[in-house]
Amino acid sequence: MSQETELGIVISDGDWMNIWKMQQSTTSSHVWREHCWKNVIQFFINPKITSKYMSRVQPCWRKCRDVNVNHLHVFWLCPKIAPFWDDVHTVIVKILGYSIPKTRWIPVENIVGGLQEGITKKWSWPNIPTREEWLQIVGIIFEMESLTYKLRTQEERCQDKWEKWAVFTSAAKNGQH
Numbered sequence: 001m002s003q004e005t006e007l008g009i010v011i012s013d014g015d016w017m018n019i020w021k022m023q024q025s026t027t028s029s030h031v032w033r034e035h036c037w038k039n040v041i042q043f044f045i046n047p048k049i050t051s052k053y054m055s056r057v058q059p060c061w062r063k064c065r066d067v068n069v070n071h072l073h074v075f076w077l078c079p080k081i082a083p084f085w086d087d088v089h090t091v092i093v094k095i096l097g098y099s100i101p102k103t104r105w106i107p108v109e110n111i112v113g114g115l116q117e118g119i120t121k122k123w124s125w126p127n128i129p130t131r132e133e134w135l136q137i138v139g140i141i142f143e144m145e146s147l148t149y150k151l152r153t154q155e156e157r158c159q160d161k162w163e164k165w166a167v168f169t170s171a172a173k174n175g176q177h
């Protein structure tokens with residue numbers, strides 16, 4: 001199941017849509033959601049699109065030797081991004097405090113935005129986001145959400161949602177990771 005946008009980007013495809021479904025519940029900030037969405041479908045171009053416009057075969061910018069790759073490849077399938085997802089899995093298990101299977105999409109809604117931003121920040125670059133970088137982005141999302149809930153006087157809801165994250169970050173500050 002896939003659908004093409006007017007830009008010719010395949011945006012819907014199994015895992016890909018799962019991510020966006022979660023994106024809808026990642027944060028209460030409408031602006032942030034819109035920002036994330038636009039990042040991917042509008043402002044970011046992939047080798048498949050470039051090759052279409054240039055009528056020339058475009059290699060994956062991570063130098064995995066694949067060509068004319070789409071967003072699905074850039075996010076998930078590129079072998080060069082595998083260490084990133086391995087690292088994400090390791091951190092998720094630490095945050096949750098129990099083991100989960102290593103799937104290609106991450107069933108922890110709070111941090112999906114951070115992962116997406118981490119990847120899109122390094123768009124067109126061969127290197128992958130470091131753990132420090134994507135954790136920092138999740139931290140920013142957490143702060144934005146805290147503020148939003150505070151303004152709505154729903155701080156308890158925020159605390160429930162981010163409890164494990166708060167435990168994880170305070171442990172990290174104490175040098176336990």
Ligand SMILES: [Zn+2]
Nearest residue numbers: 060062064078
């Ligand atoms: Zn690749």
